[in-house]
Amino acid sequence: MCETSIKSYWPTRLRPIHGDSHRSNLMLHDDQFHLLDFDDCQNGVAVQDLWLHITQTENPRQQLSEIIEGYETYLPFETRELDLVDVFKCVRVISYTAWLQSRWHDPAFTKAFAWFGSEDYWINHLNELKNCELEWGQISR
DSSP states (O other): OHHHHHHHHOOOOOOEEOOOSSGGGGEETEEEEEEEOTTTTTEEOOOHHGGGGSSSSSHHHHHHHHHHHHHHHTTTOOOGGGGHOOOOOOOHHHHHHHHHHHHHTSHHHHHTHHHHHHHHHHHHHHHHHHHHHHHHHHHHH
């Protein structure tokens, strides 16, 4: 699924993006939002920064529409980028697991994430990967 989406989309025009834009990386100060945590900046597509702002609300399609509308006050949004969200969701799930594994040698980490590596963790991890497409497909299509 991911490979097909990528091949049908690329090559495309890439632009600088935050790379990890989600609500925890926003700070409200003097009625203005400011982005934080720029260590994942890269070149990519706009939807990579936008999809993480969709929350599980009663009407996520409306929320997506409003986010795109806000984005388009600055730059045009290419709607075919929405087909890449499944790919980004899968990559995020896999990258988080890799991040945990890469820090597993730190004793503080093994205490903070004691559940990592358990059978339940891996069952949930695989289920989350399977559900990536299902969840987004209900919003974007």
